Amino acid sequence: MAGNIVSIREQVAMYKGLTVRYRTAKGRRKVEERQGVVLETYPKLFTLYVESQDSKVSFSYAELLTREVELELLPSNRS
Numbered sequence: 001m002a003g004n005i006v007s008i009r010e011q012v013a014m015y016k017g018l019t020v021r022y023r024t025a026k027g028r029r030k031v032e033e034r035q036g037v038v039l040e041t042y043p044k045l046f047t048l049y050v051e052s053q054d055s056k057v058s059f060s061y062a063e064l065l066t067r068e069v070e071l072e073l074l075p076s077n078r079s
Contacts, residue, residue, distance in 0.1 A: 008061045013041045018077040022048065022059070023070045035074065 015038045023033045036048035039056065047058045063069040 003065075005061050005065060008064050009041065009043075012038065012046050012061070012064070012071070015071070015073060016041060019074045020048070020077075021072045021074055022057075023072075024059070024063075025068060 017038065019035055019037050021033065021035050023031060026032050034050050034052060036050040036057065039047045039049050045058050045060045047056050049056055059069045064071060
């Protein structure tokens with residue numbers, strides 16, 4: 001995802017209710033990669049439900065812009 005915060009926010013809003021794969025750096029050479037469903041989008045952040053952990057995680061749109069977090073729509077959702 002590239003561009004500006006507004007375009008990223010709009011794109012994430014289109015993913016609402018869909019399953020995505022996210023990848024985020026967790027510090028010193030540790031990367032977390034999981035699947036989740038986009039639950040809600042807010043002006044500054046969005047939330048995902050991660051079934052494997054039975055929990056919610058939230059990320060800011062700035063993290064997508066700076067590529068600290070990467071989102072990928074899974075093929076099963078594409079039409």
